[in-house]
Amino acid sequence: MLMVIAGxxxxxxxxxxxxxxxxWIEDGRIxxxxxxxxxxxxxxxxxxxxxxxxxxxxxxxxxxxxTARLLLPEQRRDGDxxxxxxxxxxxxxxxxxxxxxxxxxxxxxSVALQAQLELAAIPIIDKAILLVLGxxxxxxxxxxxxxxxxxxxxxxxxxxxxxxxxxxxxxNPGAAAAFKLGARRFGLDDLVPEWDVSSRxxxxxxxxxxxxxGIPHPVHLHCSxxxxxxxxxxxxxxxxxxxxxxxxxxxxxxYAYGTEGARGFSSAAPRLAEAIAANPAITADxxxxxxxxxxxxxxxxxxxxxARGQAHPRKSVIWEGEGNGVGxxxxxxxxxxxxxxxxxAAGLELFLLVPDSSRLFFTTDHPNxxxxxxxxxxxxxxxxxxxxxxxxAELPEDAVxxxxxxxxxxxxxxxxxxxxxxxxxxxxxxxxxxGHLAPGARADVAVYRPQADLAAMFREAALVFKDxxxxxxxGAVVARPSGRVLxxxxxxxxxxxxRLDDFANRAxxxxxxxxxxPAGIVPAEVVPCAA
Amino acid sequence: MNSAAIAGRAAPLEAAVxxxxxxxxxxxxxxxxxxxxxxxxxxAAVALARRIGGVIDHRHSVALLRDLDVMxxxxxxxxxxxxxxxxxxxxxxxxxxxTWPGVEAEPVLPPGAGAARRVIRLGPGREAPPPxxxxxxxxxxxxxxxxxxxxxxVAGRPVRLPAAxxxxxxxxxxxxxxxxxxxxxxxxxxxxxxxxxxxxxLIDDLNAHxxxxxxxxxxxxxAAGVAQSLxxxxxxxxxxxxxxxxxxxxxWWLDATRMIAAREADAALWLDAIDGTxxxxxxxxxxxxxxxxxxxxxPAVAITVxxxxxxxxxxxxxRALGVLVARSGSAAAAPAAAAVLGSILAALPC
Numbered sequence: 001m002l003m004v005i006a007g008x009x010x011x012x013x014x015x016x017x018x019x020x021x022x023x024w025i026e027d028g029r030i031x032x033x034x035x036x037x038x039x040x041x042x043x044x045x046x047x048x049x050x051x052x053x054x055x056x057x058x059x060x061x062x063x064x065x066x067t068a069r070l071l072l073p074e075q076r077r078d079g080d081x082x083x084x085x086x087x088x089x090x091x092x093x094x095x096x097x098x099x100x101x102x103x104x105x106x107x108x109x110s111v112a113l114q115a116q117l118e119l120a121a122i123p124i125i126d127k128a129i130l131l132v133l134g135x136x137x138x139x140x141x142x143x144x145x146x147x148x149x150x151x152x153x154x155x156x157x158x159x160x161x162x163x164x165x166x167x168x169x170x171x172n173p174g175a176a177a178a179f180k181l182g183a184r185r186f187g188l189d190d191l192v193p194e195w196d197v198s199s200r201x202x203x204x205x206x207x208x209x210x211x212x213x214g215i216p217h218p219v220h221l222h223c224s225x226x227x228x229x230x231x232x233x234x235x236x237x238x239x240x241x242x243x244x245x246x247x248x249x250x251x252x253x254x255y256a257y258g259t260e261g262a263r264g265f266s267s268a269a270p271r272l273a274e275a276i277a278a279n280p281a282i283t284a285d286x287x288x289x290x291x292x293x294x295x296x297x298x299x300x301x302x303x304x305x306x307a308r309g310q311a312h313p314r315k316s317v318i319w320e321g322e323g324n325g326v327g328x329x330x331x332x333x334x335x336x337x338x339x340x341x342x343x344x345a346a347g348l349e350l351f352l353l354v355p356d357s358s359r360l361f362f363t364t365d366h367p368n369x370x371x372x373x374x375x376x377x378x379x380x381x382x383x384x385x386x387x388x389x390x391x392x393a394e395l396p397e398d399a400v401x402x403x404x405x406x407x408x409x410x411x412x413x414x415x416x417x418x419x420x421x422x423x424x425x426x427x428x429x430x431x432x433x434x435g436h437l438a439p440g441a442r443a444d445v446a447v448y449r450p451q452a453d454l455a456a457m458f459r460e461a462a463l464v465f466k467d468x469x470x471x472x473x474x475g476a477v478v479a480r481p482s483g484r485v486l487x488x489x490x491x492x493x494x495x496x497x498x499r500l501d502d503f504a505n506r507a508x509x510x511x512x513x514x515x516x517x518p519a520g521i522v523p524a525e526v527v528p529c530a531a
Numbered sequence: 532m533n534s535a536a537i538a539g540r541a542a543p544l545e546a547a548v549x550x551x552x553x554x555x556x557x558x559x560x561x562x563x564x565x566x567x568x569x570x571x572x573x574x575a576a577v578a579l580a581r582r583i584g585g586v587i588d589h590r591h592s593v594a595l596l597r598d599l600d601v602m603x604x605x606x607x608x609x610x611x612x613x614x615x616x617x618x619x620x621x622x623x624x625x626x627x628x629x630t631w632p633g634v635e636a637e638p639v640l641p642p643g644a645g646a647a648r649r650v651i652r653l654g655p656g657r658e659a660p661p662p663x664x665x666x667x668x669x670x671x672x673x674x675x676x677x678x679x680x681x682x683x684x685v686a687g688r689p690v691r692l693p694a695a696x697x698x699x700x701x702x703x704x705x706x707x708x709x710x711x712x713x714x715x716x717x718x719x720x721x722x723x724x725x726x727x728x729x730x731x732x733l734i735d736d737l738n739a740h741x742x743x744x745x746x747x748x749x750x751x752x753x754a755a756g757v758a759q760s761l762x763x764x765x766x767x768x769x770x771x772x773x774x775x776x777x778x779x780x781x782x783w784w785l786d787a788t789r790m791i792a793a794r795e796a797d798a799a800l801w802l803d804a805i806d807g808t809x810x811x812x813x814x815x816x817x818x819x820x821x822x823x824x825x826x827x828x829x830p831a832v833a834i835t836v837x838x839x840x841x842x843x844x845x846x847x848x849x850r851a852l853g854v855l856v857a858r859s860g861s862a863a864a865a866p867a868a869a870a871v872l873g874s875i876l877a878a879l880p881c
Contacts, residue, residue, distance in 0.1 A: 070762050319609055509613075518844075
């Protein structure tokens, strides 16, 4: 079927297109104007037409997310809980906002199967997992033994394949292993007891492995010392440790803290923004905080153990699994709370002070900074200095005083929004046929109708197409096709499997392949690796 | 192996499915009980319950919810059987049925590696202990008080107990405090909620000084797996109802057995694809059961379904690994529960 989205302002920064025109779709793909009459026509006059949004970091599936659901039944007395919606609602809510691809960024190998089943239950959108590596005893043993890069790459390749993952996530490397051995703090150059491997060495090994395998997405790193005052130093040291090689820093806002001011807690976002600007191989997503009830879900078990005292309501789960494990701590961000207000401002400072919107990504680290359902308000804040001023007026003055936010005038343009949430994420993940609107691209398209209430515009897209099929009209879901799962399929030497099985049989009494996602359970679309 | 019956008479599968759909379609409030099934079966049951406004319960909900209620009121720190096996230098098994696969194995990962695991059993002494285990015998009625005293002793608070008992308890507390990675296991079917909460509090206290984790051993019938599936599909573990146009969860109200006894339910679908158990319910009953099930009285509809991971490929919770795993099965004559549930859904009157 030939279809045209007619007369909208088409914004496609990947091809420097920003002009009123038509967008043609046939058989699920964008096509060049074919010179014949369309079978269907959608009027987009006065509207904004962009590729479907891509969220590179949102916790939407897996043992941690599902534990959050089961931990907080009281949060869904009057309907679903925005911080941990059921699978069906995740797909529908994202689609309503014009997002069509979402990456779940923290799945440990032993629970990959569950995560894939959960993703399969999420309708409409395409999904992928990042696989958490870096704290497994097998890997630490390899690194302690001075394993050559090729062996570590074989290990990573085997694990990615078994889990059907899109890339490698590294979460507070070494800390979860050290926590099992009694440690309560762990920094970039601390050594895991008994294994004598540092966080820095694990990061480097996973960078080497990712490059050797040709994985499009760089190592997606959750640094050490998340949430602690003064941890901007950790982020800066980690950027320096990358030594010019590509590295993605997750939810940077949670590392944007200095120790200035009367309370020893301040925003250090300007320094981090400067460092990002100066290091072109570094990318980051923000992890913006928004006010309200949420639940923090993290595989940084050591950090979550330390955060249990701040739980609201007062209960939490620590689940110590293979590798990283899981920590679930419900939390309420309060507008009048000094620390929460600084966090909110620091996130916005990062958004507004990093000049290059192709290297800074739009996230709330759902649900850790806020549920993804707050995205419309966040877009509005980025696009309107006046709106920010209204919010700032509600914050504690001493919190505002330790940030630079009130002085920042920048307002995001449509093209910058499209770069940050479409073109750049597709490039970062290696999804060649997404995030843009040139002929050949997948026809994932969002159409927004500009209005005074910017948030309302983003909350209810006028039209959303998934693979060329209309799925949302006037903010309402009208069709719910199954989305796909995206995964890499890197080459690796299968000799690693014998070593893995030896280890698993000795440690756990089972073959390592017991944890695999069998082919066919969740058919994946293969994202190509570099040769 | 493929068999179906209507009111005790053999019938073609299609006819049995049609009769099941007729009964459920005509019911005002149907319960889907048993629920001993795989992930696909759980998903198909949710779809069916959503459509007919039914209630989903599991035959081991009582034990399952006893653990979950501790988790979701007080929180907990837990681990997996594989972590426990690989790492723990001390295992404390509390109550009946608290042993776990590999408890007797030698730990190979730090901090437990290099020495045999110390295994201590606390509770009724009827079961054969794992090799090398010390047993501290305590009757079920005594256990809660003893756990309270143990927690107090670990915390250094005075307790009043007979001298011999106090010596044993003090020794146990010292062992716990000396462990580098201890695991405390229990089976919720054998303990009450307060005892489980006391254990979780003890684990919290111990983590102030060393490392400890709980190991709740889930009930059979893939209860933990079904609770996970219902979690991502409905947000709730079991005892989920769709009767009022939204998903609701109530551990008392949506108890299938209670609803049937109180005549709140007027039809039931029982699903046990794992053990083939059958309830003694007398309301119109559709039974989807594993081969070999024995019926004391003929249900309105009986359909034999395949055993997950034996007769067909399935995803179920592996109680030795503590996670969902895929199990392959050989193609058998009996259809998978998910397929039968899907057929019933498709056959419902519009």
